[in-house]
Amino acid sequence: MTQLAPVSPDTASKVALPDAQTVTEVRHYTDRLFSFRCTRPASLRFRSGEFVMIGLMGDNGKPLLRAYSIASPSWDDELEFYSIKVQDGPLTSKLQHIAVGDQIILRPKPVGTLVHDALLPGKRLYFFSTGTGFAPFASLLRDPQTFEDYDEVIVTHTCRDVAELKYGAELIESIRSDEMLAELIGAENLGKLRYYPTTTREQSPKMGRITTLIESGELFSDLGVPPLSPETDRAMVCGSLAFNIDLKALLEKAGLREGANSEPAEFVVEKAFVGDGV
Numbered sequence: 649m650t651q652l653a654p655v656s657p658d659t660a661s662k663v664a665l666p667d668a669q670t671v672t673e674v675r676h677y678t679d680r681l682f683s684f685r686c687t688r689p690a691s692l693r694f695r696s697g698e699f700v701m702i703g704l705m706g707d708n709g710k711p712l713l714r715a716y717s718i719a720s721p722s723w724d725d726e727l728e729f730y731s732i733k734v735q736d737g738p739l740t741s742k743l744q745h746i747a748v749g750d751q752i753i754l755r756p757k758p759v760g761t762l763v764h765d766a767l768l769p770g771k772r773l774y775f776f777s778t779g780t781g782f783a784p785f786a787s788l789l790r791d792p793q794t795f796e797d798y799d800e801v802i803v804t805h806t807c808r809d810v811a812e813l814k815y816g817a818e819l820i821e822s823i824r825s826d827e828m829l830a831e832l833i834g835a836e837n838l839g840k841l842r843y844y845p846t847t848t849r850e851q852s853p854k855m856g857r858i859t860t861l862i863e864s865g866e867l868f869s870d871l872g873v874p875p876l877s878p879e880t881d882r883a884m885v886c887g888s889l890a891f892n893i894d895l896k897a898l899l900e901k902a903g904l905r906e907g908a909n910s911e912p913a914e915f916v917v918e919k920a921f922v923g924d925g926v
């Protein structure tokens with residue numbers, strides 16, 4: 649079950665950090681995954697899907713920062729992040745212990761390739777993710793433009809275990825049942841949203857790597873949609889380096905070309921983390 653963390657007792661005694669934002673909510677999903685929300689700097693403007701540098705003050709007195717996709721949409725008053733807990737990770741070994749009222753550092757300079765501007769107009773938009781790679785799509789899925797620009801939005805999320813799917817599953821459920829989002833997106837548009845979660849190591853209703861399910865055609869037959877085509881389909885990809893490379897090859901095989909902010913095309917890719925090569 650998702651656990652809400654308690655309010656930190658010594659909030660008032662915390663020293664102000666540079667670019668400080670205050671944590672407003674923390675949720676733990678597994679011993680490797682948690683999400684948190686914090687205040688948003690008044691000056692911060694970003695496009696849904698972009699990432700920023702966030703962190704904590706290191707033991708050496710210098711900010712210890714890492715790239716994080718903003719998981720909340722650009723219209724939200726607060727910011728949300730979805731994070732891994734790496735037990736010996738310089739940042740997340742500490743970040744996983746933050747509580748409501750604590751401060752984090754947030755550099756308000758958003759960048760990234762997983763943005764609508766980097767794609768040419770299309771009919772169907774795929775979000776392909778593994779692990780914390782779901783984070784930028786949590787932002788884009790709450791952005792009305794996603795549903796205004798496409799007839800169909802297909803979200804795939806692959807994790808090792810069922811518990812690792814929970815943040816994404818809850819997000820999809822909240823979009824489907826949230827009155828404000830329904831109003832923003834348009835109640836009829838929520839019907840455009842297709843969610844396709846899969847696991848690879850624990851039994852679940854749909855098993856397998858999404859790359860395998862694309863190659864076999866199972867993804868398309870399950871959803872009742874035609875195979876990938878550059879005429880109709882657009883895609884955003886976010887996962888480990890190996891996942892990104894394999895999925896990019898499949899998209900290119902189907903005739904889609906990689907786009908960028910400066911030169912929009914049919915798909916865009918971003919790493920969910922650096923490390924653990926192919």
Ligand SMILES: Cc1cc2nc3c(=O)[nH]c(=O)nc-3n(C[C@H](O)[C@H](O)[C@H](O)COP(=O)(O)OP(=O)(O)OC[C@H]3O[C@@H](n4cnc5c(N)ncnc54)[C@H](O)[C@@H]3O)c2cc1C
Nearest residue numbers: 714715716717730731732737738739740780783920921923
């Ligand atoms: C563009 C970009 C966006 C990112 N967005 C997010 C995000 O939204 N949420 C998030 O949790 N992380 C994200 N990351 C990764 C993040 O920057 C850090 O690597 C992560 O917070 C761990 O920091 P650390 O200092 O504890 O360990 P690090 O020294 O940074 O990493 C140690 C090792 O842990 C593994 N690892 C790191 N991050 C992850 C991860 N997310 N999932 C699985 N294994 C991982 C890798 O093997 C890595 O070599 C992003 C990275 C990039 C480049």
Ligand SMILES: NC(=O)c1ccc[n+]([C@@H]2O[C@H](COP(=O)([O-])OP(=O)(O)OC[C@H]3O[C@@H](n4cnc5c(N)ncnc54)[C@H](OP(=O)(O)O)[C@@H]3O)[C@@H](O)[C@H]2O)c1
Nearest residue numbers: 778779806807808847848849857858859888890891894924
């Ligand atoms: N998840 C855990 O329980 C766990 C525990 C301890 C340590 N770690 C370490 O943490 C790091 C990240 O783990 P993670 O589970 O977040 O990410 P991950 O290893 O990238 O796996 C996430 C999901 O993506 C799938 N996947 C990986 N490579 C793929 C590819 N090339 N094409 C298609 N699908 C692919 C995985 O399937 P497969 O299962 O088939 O690989 C898994 O379902 C890894 O280095 C791992 O060793 C993870």
